[in-house]
Amino acid sequence: MFKPISSHRLTNLRINYSFYQALPCPTCTIYNRSKNSPAHDTGNVLYSQFWQWKAPCYKMGGNNNHFESKKVVFVTVGTTSFDSLVTTVDSDQVKEALSEQGYTHLVIQMGRGSFIPKKSNGEDGSLVVDYFTFSSSIANYLQSASLVISHAGSGSIFETLRMAKPLIVVVNEDLMDNHQSELAEELAERKHLFCARPQTLCEVIKSLNLDTIVPYAPGDANPVAKLINKHLGFPAD
Amino acid sequence: MVEFVSIFLVVITTIIVIRVVYVISQSSKPVRNTSQKPLSTLVVLGSGGHTAEMINLLSVMQKDWFAPRYYIAAATDNMSLQKARVFEGILDDKGADGSQFMQIYRSREVGQSYITSVGTTLLALGHALWLMVKIRPHVILCNGPGTCIPICAIAFIFKVLGIRWSYIFYVESIARVKRLSLSGLLLYKLHMADQLFVQWPQLQKQYPQARYVGRLM
Numbered sequence: 001m002f003k004p005i006s007s008h009r010l011t012n013l014r015i016n017y018s019f020y021q022a023l024p025c026p027t028c029t030i031y032n033r034s035k036n037s038p039a040h041d042t043g044n045v046l047y048s049q050f051w052q053w054k055a056p057c058y059k060m061g062g063n064n065n066h067f068e069s070k071k072v073v074f075v076t077v078g079t080t081s082f083d084s085l086v087t088t089v090d091s092d093q094v095k096e097a098l099s100e101q102g103y104t105h106l107v108i109q110m111g112r113g114s115f116i117p118k119k120s121n122g123e124d125g126s127l128v129v130d131y132f133t134f135s136s137s138i139a140n141y142l143q144s145a146s147l148v149i150s151h152a153g154s155g156s157i158f159e160t161l162r163m164a165k166p167l168i169v170v171v172n173e174d175l176m177d178n179h180q181s182e183l184a185e186e187l188a189e190r191k192h193l194f195c196a197r198p199q200t201l202c203e204v205i206k207s208l209n210l211d212t213i214v215p216y217a218p219g220d221a222n223p224v225a226k227l228i229n230k231h232l233g234f235p236a237d
Numbered sequence: 238m239v240e241f242v243s244i245f246l247v248v249i250t251t252i253i254v255i256r257v258v259y260v261i262s263q264s265s266k267p268v269r270n271t272s273q274k275p276l277s278t279l280v281v282l283g284s285g286g287h288t289a290e291m292i293n294l295l296s297v298m299q300k301d302w303f304a305p306r307y308y309i310a311a312a313t314d315n316m317s318l319q320k321a322r323v324f325e326g327i328l329d330d331k332g333a334d335g336s337q338f339m340q341i342y343r344s345r346e347v348g349q350s351y352i353t354s355v356g357t358t359l360l361a362l363g364h365a366l367w368l369m370v371k372i373r374p375h376v377i378l379c380n381g382p383g384t385c386i387p388i389c390a391i392a393f394i395f396k397v398l399g400i401r402w403s404y405i406f407y408v409e410s411i412a413r414v415k416r417l418s419l420s421g422l423l424l425y426k427l428h429m430a431d432q433l434f435v436q437w438p439q440l441q442k443q444y445p446q447a448r449y450v451g452r453l454m
Contacts, residue, residue, distance in 0.1 A: 234302050
């Protein structure tokens with residue numbers, strides 16, 4: 001189970017890092033709200049500048065808030081829209097469940113959807129919530145996340161698995177030809193990810209156990225290429 | 238006169254049938270390629286996940302054996318050609334070795350009505366024919382959605398007519414675990430692909446003529 005980092009681990013970490021100040025800090029997330037970013041209310045901006053990449057930082061000097069601060073949940077719907085996922089994620093139950101699991105930030109890539117989530121700066125101790133429509137650098141968001149909640153597109157799934165991030169795939173039941181659930185269910189059976197529907201997402205988050213995840217070994221295209229070469233009479237190696 | 242025409246038709250039909258059977262039986266056999274010359278290659282790109290899989294495959298293939306490479310993507314899909322350009326390291330429409338990037342009309346967009354889709358299907362077929370006449374590729378690589386069906390059908394007709402013998406390789410998307418996609422099923426049932434790969438063993442069990450040698454992703 002994911003819990004906020006306990007105090008004695010914190011102390012150890014702090015001692016270690018005080019010697020290696022030049023190294024990037026693994027617990028510090030990379031997203032920081034930029035003061036200069038343009039207003040972002042229309043939902044039509046193609047490349048959102050709302051979140052900006054910022055280098056990991058060190059705040060030493062007896063301030064250990066730093067280590068418990070950020071655990072980002074990144075939600076991505078891909079190139080289309082998936083309003084029922086965004087609506088579910090933005091619901092109070094799901095946000096509470098995420099808080100209980102120790103997550104602090106929620107970043108939603110909402111695509112072409114029309115449902116606009118509520119932004120929150122987390123002043124009342126709840127999740128910090130922000131959203132954007134599309135970004136050319138989804139990889140950076142994935143990298144910064146402690147948990148990814150994704151639509152069932154194979155592109156997003158494998159990009160996340162390759163980064164070895166915990167992943168909950170939410171199958172869109174509104175799609176006509178719903179072959180996408182095949183992949184998510186197969187990979188869930190092999191324990192590489194968790195599979196949910198919008199209505200079961202909350203339950204899945206509540207019972208989330210990241211220890212059961214089996215890391216995904218990336219595939220290898222070489223055997224296919226070799227057979228093609230062989231068929232065409234090219235030397236096989 | 239009527240007798241002559243009917244005999245003529247029977248003969249023509251027989252010749253075509255024999256030729257089709259010959260083409261199908263030859264397609265599954267390995268090629269004796271003694272010259273080892275590079276083969277012009279047409280790569281049909283799908284969208285998002287499909288393109289990523291195709292790029293993974295291309296990245297382990299010998300670029301000098303498969304050249305020049307022609308990339309085709311749906312006209313509504315700008316991302317895929319962009320990814321292919323990045324993969325090739327080419328910024329404009331033509332590369333130094335003659336590699337090209339092209340867009341093709343789709344027969345039907347999601348949600349389009351069936352009446353208008355008759356017209357757009359004809360347009361898409363015409364466009365595919367035009368591109369195939371121009372390119373006449375030796376090798377066709379495809380892994381996904383509808384865009385590749387008109388291309389493969391035209392390639393097959395070219396084979397039957399003796400215009401160009403092209404080798405068709407189809408890799409079913411990794412998203413297909415239990416059933417082939419419509420494109421995959423058509424190519425499988427009509428024996429149009431030289432080799433058809435699937436990425437899950439349980440799928441290969443259902444379609445014994447398909448091959449399973451691991452996953453691309």
